[in-house]
Amino acid sequence: MGSIIILVALFAIMYFLMIRPQRKRAAERAAMLRAADIGDEIATVGGVIGKIVAVEEPGEVVCIEVDSDVELRVQRRAIGEIITSAGSGGADDPPASDGVDESE
Structure with missing residues (x-):
């Protein structure tokens, strides 16, 4: 049970530190390209x-x-x-x- 909690916590940390900021930058760039x-x-x-x-x-x-x-x-x-x-x-x-x- 403890190892599952650690895996879920690790995935949550990766999501908030890597995946979410990358998606935000991609959305900002797409908006900038549309606005040109x-x-x-x-x-x-x-x-x-x-x-x-x-x-x-x-x-x-x-x-x-x-x-x-x-x-x-x-x-x-x-x-x-x-x-x-x-x-x-x-x-x-x-x-x-x-x-x-x-x-x-």
Whole structure:
């Protein structure tokens, strides 16, 4: 009876220390890949940095612009991170006003 309790406890420890965090990271990555859209600046897993300019019809291939007139087609799963999101106030957006009038 004691050995069964030890096995169950060992499995519970493995679940909470290994399996559960891995599933959480996989779900976060899947959500990040689904959220990548036109206008987002991304970095691929290979280290290429560019801005998404088009998403091909099936949605599994995106075109990124890495320089003026240079576009690359990459699979969506090759996106490593979203550097700036088009809707989250990236570097191209004007700074937010803090209510202070600087003209005085």
